[in-house]
Amino acid sequence: xxxxxxxxxxxxxxxxxxxxxxxxxxxxxxxxxxxxxxxxxxxxxxxxxxxxxxxxxxxxxxxxxxxxxxxxxxxxxxxxxxxxxxxxxxxxxxxxxxxxxxxxxxxxxxxxxxxxxxxxxxxxxxxxxxxxxxxxxxxxxxxxxxxxxxxxxxxxxxxxxxxxxxxxxxxxxxxxxxxxxxxxxxxxxxxxxxxxxxxxxxxxxxxxxxxxxxxxxxxxxxxxxxxxxxxxxxxxxxxxxxxxxxxxxxxxxxxxxxxxxxxxxxxxxxxxxxxxxxxxxxxxxxxxxxxxxxxxxxxxxxxxxxxxxxxxxxxxxxxxxxxxxxxxxxxxxxxxxxxxxxxxxxxxxxxxxxxxxxxxxxxxxx
Numbered sequence: 001x002x003x004x005x006x007x008x009x010x011x012x013x014x015x016x017x018x019x020x021x022x023x024x025x026x027x028x029x030x031x032x033x034x035x036x037x038x039x040x041x042x043x044x045x046x047x048x049x050x051x052x053x054x055x056x057x058x059x060x061x062x063x064x065x066x067x068x069x070x071x072x073x074x075x076x077x078x079x080x081x082x083x084x085x086x087x088x089x090x091x092x093x094x095x096x097x098x099x100x101x102x103x104x105x106x107x108x109x110x111x112x113x114x115x116x117x118x119x120x121x122x123x124x125x126x127x128x129x130x131x132x133x134x135x136x137x138x139x140x141x142x143x144x145x146x147x148x149x150x151x152x153x154x155x156x157x158x159x160x161x162x163x164x165x166x167x168x169x170x171x172x173x174x175x176x177x178x179x180x181x182x183x184x185x186x187x188x189x190x191x192x193x194x195x196x197x198x199x200x201x202x203x204x205x206x207x208x209x210x211x212x213x214x215x216x217x218x219x220x221x222x223x224x225x226x227x228x229x230x231x232x233x234x235x236x237x238x239x240x241x242x243x244x245x246x247x248x249x250x251x252x253x254x255x256x257x258x259x260x261x262x263x264x265x266x267x268x269x270x271x272x273x274x275x276x277x278x279x280x281x282x283x284x285x286x287x288x289x290x291x292x293x294x295x296x297x298x299x300x301x302x303x304x305x306x307x308x309x310x311x312x313x314x315x316x317x318x319x320x321x322x323x324x325x326x327x328x329x330x331x332x333x334x335x336x337x338x339x340x341x342x343x344x345x346x347x348x349x350x351x352x353x354x355x356x357x358x359x360x361x362x363x364x365x366x
Contacts, residue, residue: 013261013313016110018053019094020262020313021177023170024104026131027115027124028140030057036115036138036160037101043167048098048174049290053090055106092321095314096338098290099174104130111135111173114149115160116142124149135173138166178289179264179313183216184240184256185209186249186269186307188227193354199233201359203273203366212268213237215277219284220266226252249307250319250328257316264289265315269307273362274349283310288340292318295334296344304341305350306330 014020025033034054041050063070069082094100102109105123108130117124117140125148134152137145140160145153158165187199187209194201199209206214213223213235224240225233226249232239243258244251249269256265266283268275287294287310295309307330315333322333334341344350353362 011259011261013091013316014110015091016108018090018102018107018109019051019097019100020091021099021111021174022102022109023099023111023113023135023173024102024107024109024130025113025115026104026127027120028117029120030054030103030105032115032117032140032160033103033105036163036166037103039163040101040167040170043163044171047171049096051094051097051100052102053100053107054103092317095317096292099170113138114145114152115140116145116149118142121146136166136169179262180221181219181264181266181284181310182256182260183213183220183223183266183268184226184252185212185216185223185237186252186267187225187233188231188242188252189248189270194359195356198270198353201273201353203362208270208273209233209235210237212270212272212275215275215280216266216268219280221263224256226256226267244323247323247328250323250330253311253330254316254319254323257311257313257319261316262313264310264312266310267307269352271352271354272308272350273353273359273366274351275308276349279308279344279346279349282342282345283308286340286342291340292337293334294340294342296350297341298350299343299347300350303331304334304339306334308350309334 016022025037037052041052044050063081063083068084069080072079104112111133112131113136114134115138128148134155136155137149137152137157138160139157156169191198199207201208204211209225213225216223223237225235225237227233227239228242229245231241240256240259242251242255244254253265253267283294289312291312292315293309293311296305298305318337319333353359
């Protein structure tokens with residue numbers, strides 16, 4: 001008998017409960033951890049957006065209100081007080097950050113920084129069951145690590161006073177986690193206005209599907225064609241078939257992220273005959289992985305161009321959130337989020353060919 005499986009096997013995003021790039025500091029008094037993290041954040045504030053997670057050592061005060069939660073716009077910052085746990089939603093709360101520093105004395109994290117402090121030796125030994133991927137060891141008033149930590153000695157070791165070195169190493173860790181890019185050509189659709197498959201049109205030396213896929217090839221880890229349910233293409237490139245049905249390119253983008261939640265997705269629509277290597281170089285050279293996406297500004301529409309875009313992994317939960325609100329427009333997501341918007345060196349390259357007249361114009365122009 002084949003074992004019954006209740007749930008679909010989905011690729012899961014990397015990281016822990018707070019972020020894909022979270023660092024838990026443990027092994028020292030909480031005051032020491034708070035001070036060190038604040039110093040690191042100050043050193044890195046010009047380069048990275050960081051958040052900090054801790055627990056309050058108060059006397060267990062209650063949130064005295066009939067409400068389950070209170071959101072307060074404090075003008076210069078925002079505050080959320082909640083009676084219920086926000087741990088399940090914390091990854092979305094920190095989605096726009098580059099990394100989250102965590103007081104590991106209170107919370108388990110995906111990655112750890114071990115602080116060697118004699119006063120907290122017993123406490124650290126009891127917490128070793130929550131230690132997995134150690135990124136560095138920090139000596140706080142001692143000259144060597146404890147015996148039960150020596151198995152991690154192959155990682156960098158710094159003194160707690162060496163905040164510059166600690167910060168630089170954390171910066172390198174964050175930078176190493178910048179996602180590789182998967183190229184996706186939106187090759188599906190019914191092509192009703194064109195009257196024939198737009199992917200089969202030859203503007204250059206090969207059909208448009210192959211041409212755009214080859215255009216992305218030097219810049220991306222892998223290339224895929226995006227198609228509808230059960231749609232396949234006569235091509236040397238693999239296909240991602242829609243798992244989000246009836247949503248057009250929005251569904252194709254979500255389907256790509258469902259397959260590759262830990263990668264960035266660079267999209268190209270099938271109907272752009274003038275997009276060339278120069279334009280791709282401009283897009284990839286100016287990619288900003290700290291933003292939700294990097295795209296071109298279309299001077300004709302005065303809006304961001306949504307489908308010639310590098311979407312970062314942080315875009316996936318945002319796209320799902322917009323879908324839950326009843327929106328399936330990638331341009332709307334770009335307009336309302338923090339993006340890197342580029343001015344194309346030649347705006348005419350954004351031209352779309354969706355009708356026979358536009359196709360003929362493009363062929364003549366090329």
